[in-house]
Amino acid sequence: MAIPRAAKTQRRTRIQEEKEEVILEAALDVFSVHGFRGSTIDQIAEVAGMSKPNLLYYFRTKEAMHRALIDRVLFTWLEPLRAFDANGNPESEIRSYIRRKLEMARDFPRESRLFANEMLQGAPHVEDELRGPLKSLVDEKAEVIRAWAKAGKIAKCDPYHLIFSIWSTTQHYADFDVQVRAVLGQEHSGDGRFEDAARYLEKLFVDGLGMRRP
Amino acid sequence: MAIPRAAKTQRRTRIQEEKEEVILEAALDVFSVHGFRGSTIDQIAEVAGMSKPNLLYYFRTKEAMHRALIDRVLFTWLEPLRAFDANGNPESEIRSYIRRKLEMARDFPRESRLFANEMLQGAPHVEDELRGPLKSLVDEKAEVIRAWAKAGKIAKCDPYHLIFSIWSTTQHYADFDVQVRAVLGQEHSGDGRFEDAARYLEKLFVDGLGMRRP
DNA sequence: GGATAATTTGACCGATTGGTAAACATTACA
DNA sequence: TGTAATGTTTACCAATCGGTCAAATTATCC
Structure with missing residues (x-):
C-alpha cells in the first residue's frame, strides 16, 4: 500500500x-x-x-x-544579513554584505527569481514570514546601523532604505540578468559584470555613508 | 460579418x-x-x-x-531616461531622474511589475527591444555621464552600473512593494515611504558622485 | 527467498485553458 | 429608414490543467 x-x-x-x-x-x-x-x-x-x-x-x-x-530557500537567503555583525567595522561589514549578496545573485539566480516572482504577485504564500521573521531581522540590523550613526562611525541615514537599496541593487543582477546582459553587450558575457558591479556598489555605499571622508 | x-x-x-x-x-x-x-x-x-x-x-x-x-508601456517607461539632459547640471539631472523614477514607481507600479515579470522570464517577448532601442539609449546617456566625469564635474564611476543601480533602487518600491510595506510596518502605510526613499536615494547618489565634496 | 512495504506508472477524471463558429444585436451612414 | 458593417454572445471544441486510482514494479528486511 x-x-x-x-x-x-x-x-x-x-x-x-x-x-x-x-x-x-x-x-x-x-x-x-x-x-x-x-x-x-x-x-x-x-x-x-x-x-x-x-x-x-x-x-x-x-x-x-x-x-x-520557499521554506528551504528562505532561510539560506537571509544568511548574509544574519551575518551582519554589530561588533565589526562598519565599512568592512557593509562591503562584505554587498559582496556576499552579489555572490548569491551570481551563484543562486534562480533562488533570487523565485522570491522576486513571489513578491511581484503580492507574496500570497509568504506574507506572514515577511511581517514576522524578516521584519524582526531587519529591525535588529537597522538598530545596529542606527547605533553606528549615533556613535559617529558613519553618516546619518535611514537604515531601512539603506538595506532596501543594497537588496535591490544586488538582486538586480540576478532578476534582471537579461536586461543587464543586453545593455552591456556580449563583451561582458562572462562573470566580469559581477566584479564591476561589486567595485561600483562598494564604492557607492561606502562613499554614501561618509566613511571615506576625513 | x-x-x-x-x-x-x-x-x-x-x-x-x-x-x-x-x-x-x-x-x-x-x-x-x-x-x-x-x-x-x-x-x-x-x-x-x-x-x-x-x-x-x-x-x-x-x-x-x-x-x-508591452509596446505601449515600453515607450513611456523610458521617458525619464530620455529626459536626462546632457547640457543640464549633473547634480540636478541625477536628482530629478531619481525623483521621476520614484514617482513612476509610485504612480505606475503595474507597469513596473509588467516589465519585471517579463525580465524574470528571460524577456522572451522583448529581447530585441532590449538589445536595440534600450541599449542605444543607455549607451548614449552613459556617454554623457562619462563626459561629465572626464570634465571633472562628477567623480569617476561606471556609468552603466550607475544607471542599473538607479533603476533597481527606484523600481524596487514598485516591484517589491509588499516586502517594503511588511518590513516598514503599517505606520508607513501612506505614501511617506516614497518621500523617505527619495530623500535617501538622492543623498546616496549625489554623495556617491562626489558632488558634495569640496 | 518470500513477505511486506515503498515506489512507479498508465489510464483516467472533472475543471480550466486558449480559441472558434455562428447566430444575434447594435451602430453608422446613405 | 433601410441596410451593410460592426459589435456581442451562447454554445462549443480540442488541449491541457491539477490530481486520483489501481495495478505493476522495485526495494527492504527477516
Missing part, C-alpha cells in the same frame, strides 16, 4: 531524500521562471525526469512543492 | 478605441501580477467586464494582447 511521504515509518528513506531533492531542484527551475500560477506539474515532472504521479507521490499538491521550496 | 480589428476600413471606430483601452487596462492588472503564462483570458475578461469572445474580437490571441501592452 502506497502511503505518500512515509507516513508509517517516521524516518525518511534514502530514495525519498534523493527524489525530493531532484524534484525541488526541478521545481526551482520552473517556478523561478514562470511563477506559481504559470508553472505546471508536467513541466516540473519533465525537468525532474519522472512521471507526474510520481512527483505527486512525494508532494501531494503543487502548492506543497512550492511551499517546501 | 465580423472582421476583427477593422480590417476592412483602415480607420478605427470610436468603440474600438474605447474597448481596446478597457481591455489593455484590465490586461495590465492581470499580466503585471501573474506574468504571461500565469494569466488567463478569462481573468482579463472578467476585470474588463466583457465576455471572453468579445476580448478575442479585439485581440485575436493572448499574445497579441500582451504584445500591444
Whole structure:
C-alpha cells in the first residue's frame, strides 16, 4: 500500500531524500521562471525526469512543492544579513554584505527569481514570514546601523532604505540578468559584470555613508 | 460579418478605441501580477467586464494582447531616461531622474511589475527591444555621464552600473512593494515611504558622485 | 527467498485553458 | 429608414490543467 511521504515509518528513506531533492531542484527551475500560477506539474515532472504521479507521490499538491521550496530557500537567503555583525567595522561589514549578496545573485539566480516572482504577485504564500521573521531581522540590523550613526562611525541615514537599496541593487543582477546582459553587450558575457558591479556598489555605499571622508 | 480589428476600413471606430483601452487596462492588472503564462483570458475578461469572445474580437490571441501592452508601456517607461539632459547640471539631472523614477514607481507600479515579470522570464517577448532601442539609449546617456566625469564635474564611476543601480533602487518600491510595506510596518502605510526613499536615494547618489565634496 | 512495504506508472477524471463558429444585436451612414 | 458593417454572445471544441486510482514494479528486511 502506497502511503505518500512515509507516513508509517517516521524516518525518511534514502530514495525519498534523493527524489525530493531532484524534484525541488526541478521545481526551482520552473517556478523561478514562470511563477506559481504559470508553472505546471508536467513541466516540473519533465525537468525532474519522472512521471507526474510520481512527483505527486512525494508532494501531494503543487502548492506543497512550492511551499517546501520557499521554506528551504528562505532561510539560506537571509544568511548574509544574519551575518551582519554589530561588533565589526562598519565599512568592512557593509562591503562584505554587498559582496556576499552579489555572490548569491551570481551563484543562486534562480533562488533570487523565485522570491522576486513571489513578491511581484503580492507574496500570497509568504506574507506572514515577511511581517514576522524578516521584519524582526531587519529591525535588529537597522538598530545596529542606527547605533553606528549615533556613535559617529558613519553618516546619518535611514537604515531601512539603506538595506532596501543594497537588496535591490544586488538582486538586480540576478532578476534582471537579461536586461543587464543586453545593455552591456556580449563583451561582458562572462562573470566580469559581477566584479564591476561589486567595485561600483562598494564604492557607492561606502562613499554614501561618509566613511571615506576625513 | 465580423472582421476583427477593422480590417476592412483602415480607420478605427470610436468603440474600438474605447474597448481596446478597457481591455489593455484590465490586461495590465492581470499580466503585471501573474506574468504571461500565469494569466488567463478569462481573468482579463472578467476585470474588463466583457465576455471572453468579445476580448478575442479585439485581440485575436493572448499574445497579441500582451504584445500591444508591452509596446505601449515600453515607450513611456523610458521617458525619464530620455529626459536626462546632457547640457543640464549633473547634480540636478541625477536628482530629478531619481525623483521621476520614484514617482513612476509610485504612480505606475503595474507597469513596473509588467516589465519585471517579463525580465524574470528571460524577456522572451522583448529581447530585441532590449538589445536595440534600450541599449542605444543607455549607451548614449552613459556617454554623457562619462563626459561629465572626464570634465571633472562628477567623480569617476561606471556609468552603466550607475544607471542599473538607479533603476533597481527606484523600481524596487514598485516591484517589491509588499516586502517594503511588511518590513516598514503599517505606520508607513501612506505614501511617506516614497518621500523617505527619495530623500535617501538622492543623498546616496549625489554623495556617491562626489558632488558634495569640496 | 518470500513477505511486506515503498515506489512507479498508465489510464483516467472533472475543471480550466486558449480559441472558434455562428447566430444575434447594435451602430453608422446613405 | 433601410441596410451593410460592426459589435456581442451562447454554445462549443480540442488541449491541457491539477490530481486520483489501481495495478505493476522495485526495494527492504527477516
